[in-house]
Each structure stands twice: as structure tokens, then as C-alpha cells.
Amino acid sequence: MVKYRQISYAIADAIKHSHYKEGERLPSIRELADKHQCSKSTIIQALQELEQRQLIYSVPRSGHYVLKKGFLPTAPPAECYDFATAAPDWNAFPYDEFHQCIRKALDVYQQELFIYGMPNGLPSLIKTMERHLQDHQVFVSPEQIVVTAGVQEALFILMSIPFPNNKQNILVEQPSYHLLIDYLNKYEIPAIGIERTEQGIDLDELERLFREEEIKCFYTMPRFHNPLGTSYSTEEKKAIVKLADQYDVYLVEDDFLVDYDSNSKADPMYSYDMKERVIYLKSFSKILFPGLRVGIAVLPKPLLPAFQQFKLFMNIDSSILSQAALDIYINSGMFNHHRSRIRAPYEERSHALNNGVRLMKAELQGVLLRSPLTSCMHTHVELDRRVNMNTLAQQMKKRKVEIDMLERNYLQGFPRSKIAKLNVSNIPIAHIPEGIQRLIEAIKASLLG
Numbered sequence: 001m002v003k004y005r006q007i008s009y010a011i012a013d014a015i016k017h018s019h020y021k022e023g024e025r026l027p028s029i030r031e032l033a034d035k036h037q038c039s040k041s042t043i044i045q046a047l048q049e050l051e052q053r054q055l056i057y058s059v060p061r062s063g064h065y066v067l068k069k070g071f072l073p074t075a076p077p078a079e080c081y082d083f084a085t086a087a088p089d090w091n092a093f094p095y096d097e098f099h100q101c102i103r104k105a106l107d108v109y110q111q112e113l114f115i116y117g118m119p120n121g122l123p124s125l126i127k128t129m130e131r132h133l134q135d136h137q138v139f140v141s142p143e144q145i146v147v148t149a150g151v152q153e154a155l156f157i158l159m160s161i162p163f164p165n166n167k168q169n170i171l172v173e174q175p176s177y178h179l180l181i182d183y184l185n186k187y188e189i190p191a192i193g194i195e196r197t198e199q200g201i202d203l204d205e206l207e208r209l210f211r212e213e214e215i216k217c218f219y220t221m222p223r224f225h226n227p228l229g230t231s232y233s234t235e236e237k238k239a240i241v242k243l244a245d246q247y248d249v250y251l252v253e254d255d256f257l258v259d260y261d262s263n264s265k266a267d268p269m270y271s272y273d274m275k276e277r278v279i280y281l282k283s284f285s286k287i288l289f290p291g292l293r294v295g296i297a298v299l300p301k302p303l304l305p306a307f308q309q310f311k312l313f314m315n316i317d318s319s320i321l322s323q324a325a326l327d328i329y330i331n332s333g334m335f336n337h338h339r340s341r342i343r344a345p346y347e348e349r350s351h352a353l354n355n356g357v358r359l360m361k362a363e364l365q366g367v368l369l370r371s372p373l374t375s376c377m378h379t380h381v382e383l384d385r386r387v388n389m390n391t392l393a394q395q396m397k398k399r400k401v402e403i404d405m406l407e408r409n410y411l412q413g414f415p416r417s418k419i420a421k422l423n424v425s426n427i428p429i430a431h432i433p434e435g436i437q438r439l440i441e442a443i444k445a446s447l448l449g
Contacts, residue, residue, distance in 0.1 A: 004045035011046065011050060013428075021066060081401045083423055084403055088425060098288075101325040121146060125147060125323045125326060133296070136267075137267040137270075147296060149293045149294075150285060151256060151281045159180070160189075164302045165216065170218075171213070174410055192215070220253060230372045237268075241273050250277055256283040260287070262347065270298065348429055350377050354373070357375075367386070381419070388446050400438070401438045
């Protein structure tokens, strides 16, 4: 990465974490040049980029100041250790580049913005997605691709429409994505749970459920599961696909963090599907930003008519402007550059998180029951029943630590474990070791006598 951009990201991160507060004057160009050991012209370039991103503004003969803006999130105090926030770091988003793509989309796609009639998505984006998905070993014809308003829209459609196998029950890993769980619980959609742990799922139990329970589809996150952070092995993925074919079950594969996986050999379940059993879902919310509201659903041909009709009733067209901007962003090469750039800091955070969990295992023997050895930027720890959860919440608040307990991640009636999710998407990497140590102290203080 060029030097001026490294500096601009460093200053943006300092603004986010209130090292430079709204309205505060930044150090002079000379001071910044000395600090970053570069030329004044490099600092000027960095400051110009920050101005374009509307993070700072300049006052002639006075200097540069942090802009007071309503959309800037309130940075947590320095002593707050946030392991709960799962949204992507807004400072990592390439505002200026995507802004250019939006402006170009307004010029290039003028006619498309003023017409209805593209329920499957912008045709040029669908062609782009056909090529883009090949990078993830998803080879598909364009007519099987449907652009949705985020993966969440695709999930809710799939949970609601009839499937060609004429079965009713939805099988869901436990725990699982909380908004889907909320939807299933709220509207009493027939759903069955199967436990997933750091060791995966019981394939014998999965086969029994497929055989005996009239399973319409099995919703699964093989890669970087939410909230557990674990991934299935190649052998497990192949076995699940084989069972789905044997018992006439569809698989809904939510691959929402595929862009963060540096393991080129970790193929999706879709790549092992020879009988059109896998529905593949891809999100851009984590790699870009949630407000883009563009998701991709790759559907077996027998399922397309019902899905398309339901989507038409819900949403005539997904945002054409968002689709057009994303199409330009990917084809320009900016997306691949952005993905490569942000992987490194997230991998550093993941490494620090894994080190923290190892420390927890060493200091909480017999209290921390289960946790994966490695994970991505989120993971989980299962606690012993002796841990008093109310006391733990009080002890964490006292120590300025925030984590996510999985109350909303289980189907009604499914046995719950005392599982805490730890996410490092937004916490500064330097805060992770101290935050883990404070969490260890809070857990120790919450043990029942």
C-alpha cells in the first residue's frame, strides 16, 4: 500500500477511537511528517484523502480539524473493550473509490434507474457475479443467479416458499444466526435444531433427522459459523451433501464470510453438489458495508419459479443504483484490491483473538469447557454451569468489557449452553490482550461458591 494511504488510514483510526476528537485540530503537517517519517507532500496527500472522505476539513492559515458529523459513531472510551460489535470497521471502507463508482453508475445506468422489470437483478451485475463466483469455486449459469436485498431477504423467502420435495420442516444448526431464529420463532415456522459445537455436528444424528423428520432444507454456515466461528472440514461438507442427496433434502449454504478466507483450498459445499441440492448465498455486507443491501442467491433450477414469484411480491427490484455501483466496483479491480488490503489487519486481529482464547483455556481450566483452537475474527467459549450469568454481566460492566451471550441464537425449546461470543471486528488490536485478561477476571469473579 502507498505511504499516504497508510497514513490516512492511521489518522482515520485515531479519529474513530477519539484520539482526535470531533472539532479538534490535528497536529501540523510538519509534526505529522516527523511522526510518520515521511515528506510533507505525503502528509498533504493523506490529508486530502481524509477531506474527500469527509473526516476532516481545513482552515486557511490555521490547520486541519476533525469534522463534526452526525454519522460518525461515538467512539468508545479508551478503557472499553468491545468484543460484542460484529459490524465491519467503517474506517476500512473505501469511501472515495465507491463514491466514484456511484457517480459513474448514475451516468452509465440512467435508463435502468427509471424502469421496473429486473426482478432477478441488473443483467450486467449477474454476468459479473457469474465470473466473480468462480473465484469461490461456484460455477453456475446466469439464469440461476438472483440478486436480493441482502442475504436476509433470500433467507426469509426460502423459509416461506414451498420446495419441490414437498416437505415442511427446516433444520437449523444450534446455535445459529439470531435474526433467522427470531423469524422462525416469531411466526412459528416448523423448525428443528441440531447441535453444532467446536467439533462440528453429529453426522449420524443428521442422517437420522434427514430420514425421519421430513426435512425441507438444512440451513448451515460451513465457513466461519455465526456465532461459533468454526468451519467444517472438507470431509464433513462432502458427507452432508451426500446425505442431502440420499434423503431428498435441500441445503441452504450461507457463505457470508467467504471473502475473508485466505485458504484457497476451502471450497464451499456447492462445489461438491452434483444433484442441485445446494442453495448458495453470498453477502457483501461484511466485506463492504451493510447499507449496500446486495446479496446473491444461487438457486437450483426447480426452485427458481417459486423464489422469483415470492421475491416479486416482496420487492419488485432490488436497488439498481447499489447493484450498478457494485458492478463497476468489481469490474474496475477495486474490489479485489480492497479485499486484499483489509484481510491483513483482520488476520492480525484473529491471531490476537486465538492467542487470547489459549490464555483463557490455561487460566480457566475446568471453567471454560469448550472452544475452538483457531477461528476467524469471531469465536466462542462455553462456560461451566457454575458461572453465574447475572454476576458475570455485573463483573464485565465493572471492568468495561462487552461480549455477546447467545440468548437469541436458539430455537424455542432447544437446550441452551452458557456460550459467549467474542468478536474482534471493531476492537483495536492493541486492546485485545488486556480485554481478554479482564474477561478472565470477570469469569473467575462470577463463579458460584
